[in-house]
Amino acid sequence: MKRIISILIENKPGALARVVGLFHQRGYNIETLNVGPVFDGSFSRMTVTTRGSENDVEQITKQINKIIDVIKVSDLTEGDHHEYEFIMIKFKHSEKIQKILKSLNGKIHEKNNDAMVMSAWGSSSDIEEAIKSMGKVNLLEVARSGSIGLHEGEKVLKI
Amino acid sequence: MKLSGGDLLMRALKDEGVKFIFGYPGGAALHIYDSIFKQKAFEHILVRHEQGATHAADGYSRATGKPGVALVTSGPGATNAITGLATAFMDSIPLVVISGQVQSHLIGTDSFQETDMIGISRPIVKHSFIVQNTQDIPRIVQEAFHIATTGRPGPVVIDIPKDKTDPSQLFEYKRAKEISLRSYQPRVFPHPGQIKKASKKILSAERPVIYAGGGVILGNAHKELIALNKLLKAPVTNTLMGLGAYPAKDKYFMGMLGMHGTYQANMAMHNADVIIAIGARFDDRITNTPSMFAPNAKIVHIDVDPASISKIINADIPIVGQVKESLIALIKEIKRSKIKIDSEALDQWNMQISQWREKHGLDHDLYLSKIKSSMIAPQVVVQELYHATQGNAFVTSDVGQHQMFVAQYYHFNKPRRWINSGGLGTMGFGLPAAMGVKLAFPKQEVVCVTGEGSIQMCIQELSTCLQYNLPIKIININNEALGMVRQWQDMNYGGRHSASTYSDSLPDFVKLAQSYGHVGMKVTKQSQLKKTLEKAFAMKDRLVFIDVYVDPNEHVYPMLVAPNGSMQDMWIKKNTKA
Numbered sequence: 001m002k003r004i005i006s007i008l009i010e011n012k013p014g015a016l017a018r019v020v021g022l023f024h025q026r027g028y029n030i031e032t033l034n035v036g037p038v039f040d041g042s043f044s045r046m047t048v049t050t051r052g053s054e055n056d057v058e059q060i061t062k063q064i065n066k067i068i069d070v071i072k073v074s075d076l077t078e079g080d081h082h083e084y085e086f087i088m089i090k091f092k093h094s095e096k097i098q099k100i101l102k103s104l105n106g107k108i109h110e111k112n113n114d115a116m117v118m119s120a121w122g123s124s125s126d127i128e129e130a131i132k133s134m135g136k137v138n139l140l141e142v143a144r145s146g147s148i149g150l151h152e153g154e155k156v157l158k159i
Numbered sequence: 160m161k162l163s164g165g166d167l168l169m170r171a172l173k174d175e176g177v178k179f180i181f182g183y184p185g186g187a188a189l190h191i192y193d194s195i196f197k198q199k200a201f202e203h204i205l206v207r208h209e210q211g212a213t214h215a216a217d218g219y220s221r222a223t224g225k226p227g228v229a230l231v232t233s234g235p236g237a238t239n240a241i242t243g244l245a246t247a248f249m250d251s252i253p254l255v256v257i258s259g260q261v262q263s264h265l266i267g268t269d270s271f272q273e274t275d276m277i278g279i280s281r282p283i284v285k286h287s288f289i290v291q292n293t294q295d296i297p298r299i300v301q302e303a304f305h306i307a308t309t310g311r312p313g314p315v316v317i318d319i320p321k322d323k324t325d326p327s328q329l330f331e332y333k334r335a336k337e338i339s340l341r342s343y344q345p346r347v348f349p350h351p352g353q354i355k356k357a358s359k360k361i362l363s364a365e366r367p368v369i370y371a372g373g374g375v376i377l378g379n380a381h382k383e384l385i386a387l388n389k390l391l392k393a394p395v396t397n398t399l400m401g402l403g404a405y406p407a408k409d410k411y412f413m414g415m416l417g418m419h420g421t422y423q424a425n426m427a428m429h430n431a432d433v434i435i436a437i438g439a440r441f442d443d444r445i446t447n448t449p450s451m452f453a454p455n456a457k458i459v460h461i462d463v464d465p466a467s468i469s470k471i472i473n474a475d476i477p478i479v480g481q482v483k484e485s486l487i488a489l490i491k492e493i494k495r496s497k498i499k500i501d502s503e504a505l506d507q508w509n510m511q512i513s514q515w516r517e518k519h520g521l522d523h524d525l526y527l528s529k530i531k532s533s534m535i536a537p538q539v540v541v542q543e544l545y546h547a548t549q550g551n552a553f554v555t556s557d558v559g560q561h562q563m564f565v566a567q568y569y570h571f572n573k574p575r576r577w578i579n580s581g582g583l584g585t586m587g588f589g590l591p592a593a594m595g596v597k598l599a600f601p602k603q604e605v606v607c608v609t610g611e612g613s614i615q616m617c618i619q620e621l622s623t624c625l626q627y628n629l630p631i632k633i634i635n636i637n638n639e640a641l642g643m644v645r646q647w648q649d650m651n652y653g654g655r656h657s658a659s660t661y662s663d664s665l666p667d668f669v670k671l672a673q674s675y676g677h678v679g680m681k682v683t684k685q686s687q688l689k690k691t692l693e694k695a696f697a698m699k700d701r702l703v704f705i706d707v708y709v710d711p712n713e714h715v716y717p718m719l720v721a722p723n724g725s726m727q728d729m730w731i732k733k734n735t736k737a
């Protein structure tokens with residue numbers, strides 16, 4: 001089962017590598033990874049998606065928690081949550097692709113004779129679906145942000 | 160007064176109460192070495208290989224409970240320290256390893272003796288620091304010791320680029336009164352609700368077993384463990400790392416459990432209705448096949464590390480907290496409880512265990528047998544050693560059959576006396592570890608029980624022992640082979656001894672010891688054994704290397720049957736299952 005793990009971590013050199021390394025070390029895969037500074041910039045928030053059983057995820061979160069720089073860890077998939085992913089796509093003119101992206105909050109950033117650059121965002125499963133249905137013919141380049149998400153309701157990840 | 164980075168480091172180490180640093184110099188560490196030359200707070204011990212430095216610091220820590228400190232240079236110095244870091248990491252030993260690094264502006268340029276120490280050591284340290292500003296050195300040292308010694312202990316690396324110890328750059332020394340890290344708050348006290356539940360479960364047990372590991376020793380909770388069992392009267396077993404946590408002479412002690420554990424300990428685990436796991440982590444060398452583990456047992460698991468709980472075996476009642484605090488709370492709760500232990504059931508259970516012991520228990524009187532013509536049994540060497548030292552020695556060991564024989568036949572009544580690499584199983588650990596112990600306890604008997612394979616992995620430290628006058632006694636259980644490897648080849652590979660023997664090319668250990676300035680003795684007959692040991696131990700101020708030739712065909716038993724076996728499936732002698 002797909003899991004979205006949110007991590008609040010010290011924004012220090014090497015901190016990210018400790019988390020990424022741990023997944024490999026303990027035999028788990030990272031499907032997507034997103035990271036950026038938050039609050040006063042001394043923290044980073046990471047979002048990692050992975051696949052595993054309930055037990056697997058319990059082990060991963062416990063092991064991540066042991067990393068000294070990690071402040072909090074939470075499995076968003078455990079409860080109700082919001083989750084989105086952002087993509088940017090460069091493609092040869094194609095009505096079909098334009099239409100697909102429009103349906104996902106699409107926005108045009110560049111348009112020239114040969115190609116277009118558009119962005120879009122939506123739930124990862126919608127994004128996944130969209131990329132599949134675009135076909136390969138006109139697609140030139142895809143960049144994905146990886147999932148980011150928050151708990152629904154009052155639950156927050158902060159110190 | 161303002162200090163250079165090197166002097167800040169000295170001052171910080173002094174303020175941590177450091178007495179010994181084990182190290183080896185090199186370019187990137189030379190400013191630091193100059194600071195060492197000028198200080199008097201601690202002694203620097205020059206080893207002969209950086210692996211020796213980390214193991215010596217490790218042995219010092221295991222014996223004293225204080226953190227061990229090692230210092231190495233960049234590049235090859237740092238990589239040589241890796242095995243020692245991994246050894247300490249697997250056994251949760253608090254170390255602070257300081258590595259020199261190339262100058263900051265050279266980092267990332269493949270400069271001379273540059274190695275990404277932080278990167279290489281990442282999976283085998285509890286934490287690591289790279290010094291970016293010289294004035295941070297005191298804080299980093301303080302945090303490193305704090306992290307290494309609290310929660311579940313472990314090794315911490317401090318990587319210091321050479322320019323950060325530049326003698327011409329001076330800074331103020333500041334030491335914080337208290338360390339508090341917002342991202343690191345290890346749990347000390349257990350949850351009271353869990354303690355209540357555990358107490359209920361334990362008191363209503365009919366076939367309880369206390370399974371205590373290295374965490375009891377690391378957490379200095381052996382007294383509490385004894386106090387707990389004064390109330391429970393349950394059979395107790397210790398892991399390889401836990402030997403000494405519960406006195407071996409106590410009538411409730413069943414010996415070690417697991418791969419080469421005693422018959423009664425393994426049978427008790429398999430047939431228990433409640434297992435009280437304390438500071439132990441259900442290692443695969445304990446559980447055998449996890450799905451077949453203790454089928455009728457409810458598990459109470461006390462550990463400071465939540466990630467150890469329900470990792471391999473699901474815990475019915477998890478208790479996260481320091482072992483000492485958790486046991487104190489549990490004892491209090493048990494005393495307060497209205498439920499009383501079921502004495503009748505316990506008597507029956509303890510009787511059952513005695514019967515198992517009678518049936519297939521270890522023979523601790525082998526040394527009394529008078530067969531003097533045949534080869535020496537390695538077990539007898541350990542039994543004679545036990546009697547020669549009255550069971551009071553600090554015993555370090557290496558890895559292999561000899562290690563298991565010590566674990567089985569030397570009865571440890573006190574914690575921190577048995578010093579071995581359990582988790583990583585590092586050959587080469589024994590001698591340098593013994594140096595660390597001897598420096599900490601110069602008046603006590605320190606013995607390294609090793610094999611002719613293992614001792615050659617850090618033999619160079621004999622030179623260190625001469626320089627610092629460390630009169631360790633080395634017992635080389637010489638079976639002219641990588642005995643443990645050969646045992647597996649005998650049992651699982653049709654006796655094909657692939658790359659496990661070398662009897663034609665062994666050194667003359669007596670001469671070798673002598674050439675290092677020590678005393679060498681050789682024993683080939685059982686009739687010489689006792690006398691030779693007495694003679695060696697009488698030489699209080701000399702390192703004596705005793706090379707004991709033993710029966711090369713001996714195997715270690717019991718041995719769990721694997722794969723697809725449970726803890727009740729054991730080989731109890733050659734070709735015989737229990």
Ligand SMILES: Cc1ncc(C[n+]2csc(CCOP(=O)(O)OP(=O)(O)O)c2C)c(N)n1
Binds near residue numbers: 557584610642644
């Ligand atoms: C550094 C290292 N390399 C390899 C091994 C695998 N190993 C485990 S026991 C053993 C044999 C050890 O031989 P010896 O020290 O003579 O002890 P014996 O088993 O003969 O008592 C080996 C090679 C190890 N544990 N450590």
Ligand SMILES: [Mg+2]
Binds near residue numbers: 610612636638
């Ligand atoms: Mg051997």
